[in-house]
Amino acid sequence: MMKLPTLQRVRQIAPQPTVADVPAETRRAWLTSKLAKRIKPGMRIAVGCGSRGIKNYLAIAKATIDALKELGAQPFVVAAMGSHGGATPQGQRELLASYFIDEEHLGVPVLTDMDAVNVGTNSWNLPVWWDKNALAADGVVTVSRVKPHTDFRGRFESGILKMLTIGLGKRHGADQVHSWGVRGLAEMMPESAKLLMAKTPFLGGLAIVENTNEETAILKVVDKDDLFEEEPPLLVQARELMGKIPFDKLDVLIVGECGKNYSGAGLDPNVVGRLLIEASPEMELAASKPRITRIGVLDVSPESHGNATGIGIADLVTNRSLANIDPKPFRMNNLTARFLWRSKLPIGFETDRECIQQCVETCWNPEEENLRVAVIPNTLEVADLWVSPTLITEAKANPHLDVVGDPRDWPFDASGALNQEALFPHSVRARRTPHA
Template sequence: MSGGPADPSAGTGAWGPFEAIRGLRPDGVIPQVTTIRRLLPDVPTEHDPYAAAQAALAPLAGSVAPGARIAVTAGSRGIHDLVVVVRAAVDWLRSVGAEPFVVPAMGSHGGATAEGQREMLAGLGVTPESVGCPIEATMETVVVGTLPDGTPVHHDAVAAKSDGVLLVNRVKPHTDFHGPVESGLAKILAIGLGNRQGAAALHAGGIPLLGASIEAAARMVVETGKVLGGLAILENAQEKTAAVELVVAEGIGRAAEMALLQRAGSLMARLPFDSLDVLVVDEMGKDKSGAGMDTNVLGRCWVHGIPEFESPSIATVTVHRLSEASHGNASGLGLADVMPARLLEQIDLRTSYVNALTSGAGGARRSRLPMVMEDDAAAVLAAVTMSGRRDWSSLRLARIRDTLSPNELMVTPALLTEAADRFDLEIAGTARDLTDATGSLTSWGER
């Protein structure tokens, strides 16, 4: 990141390096942590998502004309079986005589450039070789109509020129709002395939109107007659595919998709504790969540400057690196309170700010810079110092890899004692320091 602060090793200055922070609590010693896991014995799992996707598409066989060019969507999220399901859709379309291709459907992500979106897909494993067809990307759009308030509804120009569009996306609760339709098929159609212009237009009305705008815009695109339907991927609390189901065009943004959202919400992984002093998040990124870190896991949204979730309640959050698949997009960084200086070097301001500008007021708040400390140890120490816990021996601190993986945690003794009394949690390691002598987070070891 250009224009960053001075080298923290050069002196205290405005940095407040580790020694200065430690001086605030010279008696403060962060307790050791122990790995625990959540036991999920009855999680529904689809063991062959490729076959499930192909079977789900069977009802569309009569809707695809031989030689038809069909656009298959792929978004920017780290969906467990995204490549498998997209490949299944491509193979099925080719088996009925169509000529499929993949089109990125991710709004303004990838720096709002066609090449940037190709790179994001490649980072998720979606390449012409892995899915078996070309990838055609553009940021150009056509306007298919306007909403009653005058908002234009944009649609990807490549998809608009195709003979049909098949949506592929995960259905799950949204990170900004809750309503009958949240993240899923309607969203990837209205915002994902709206590219930067469409995403910005729909977000411009503010978060309170976003859900209704997505539904209305998606329905307007469906009415063009180009949308074949969508493959909805549901994931379980173990981050694996629970089901792959077809929603026909008439059901997108309506009862069929709404029912899947309810199922997805019941399957979603969440933190096993309702109250934490500190949450340490190893990695954030657009492949983890549209908000970089899933607000449903953090219990904080900040769209209106307040947490906006009743549970969980987390006093302070640290985040320590940006995923490679994000390609510098650090939107959502403002959901954290403290970070190490190393993360600054991973941030592409242009890419991050393009996404924030597209997202409206929520994007502005979430793109603010957290407190910057010299290393992982200093970041955690600062968070603990600000957590409101006077007696650190009773500190309720948990560490997770990312918000996609809240079922495996490192926890301090106060939480370990609670975990030992619960049937749904198991102790899976021995006590260790959270950070090492170099100031870095210790490794997780074997998963």
């Protein structure tokens, strides 16, 4: 049996743009925007909020609500997450509440009904669906993180336009677009958006771009008339800023948790270099870096509510992660999205130690002294990672990487569980369990 290499911490230190005062900048973005002139006193404004993990989410949503009130509007929140949360009102309410997007923290109604209305036919001669509560409002805006999508490449990926069509389309809208696979997302989604901008009270949205450290980097309100011109450059900026694994090739990548709060795909293909899209080998080639032989996942985040979408991107997992899957939301999300390869269940092992050991044993590199191993908490928080000695040599030659502390052994307890909180004390997992 191969010996596990020692680990040493590496920190990515390239300068990053950051918004210093997020609530103040959110307020300024709304009040000074072209969109603000569309809002008149007394208007009922629906604010679309989705299921993605966004840094400063509550602060941004609260500042948005307050800015709309300052403009004289009567804001309320509508769930804009397609079929997530098991495609049920309660499931979507629970997802939003897990980010503190609820009546208690925002002081406005939060509506999660799944009713959608057919608002017309797009250029593909197909029906387009939209949230009934949003359609009844005087105006609709969204709070949307702009970032590279996990399933396809196009001028519009994750962002305002996607939330407009799929998020506010509820289950019907998500099903309609995803039924066409990659073509539906890249080609039909913008066509449906054109119809929605003409037939609904949609006004525009707040675009959020985050940096490598998952901090708020850009806040910009985009008016609906400018959406097709202004969102694509924001996507380019997001792609340049997003967190990446700073090595071109790994034998083994160990991921502490997969989860919908970290990526729509559970494990972000833009980070791990695996798209796993059926009948799309060209897309597989597009995600060429990093090239990773073996990926192991140790857990599913509780924020996923049992939806372990994307767990099949991993090769080996723990039995614990498989046991944390709730079949209902897991099947609903995957059957609606129609990207099924990603969620085939990998081989499971009883302990973290066994899973990690088997990743090393099967990584096609039997030279212990040359193993290229990295450990990250999830695919959202990759500014800090732990790596094997071979990668430390490369890291020391990279001016954007800082090698921190001394080498150490893997922190397993007596039961074979990896102490992830010890490795990543500032991660989502560690903040969830402050006693650790």
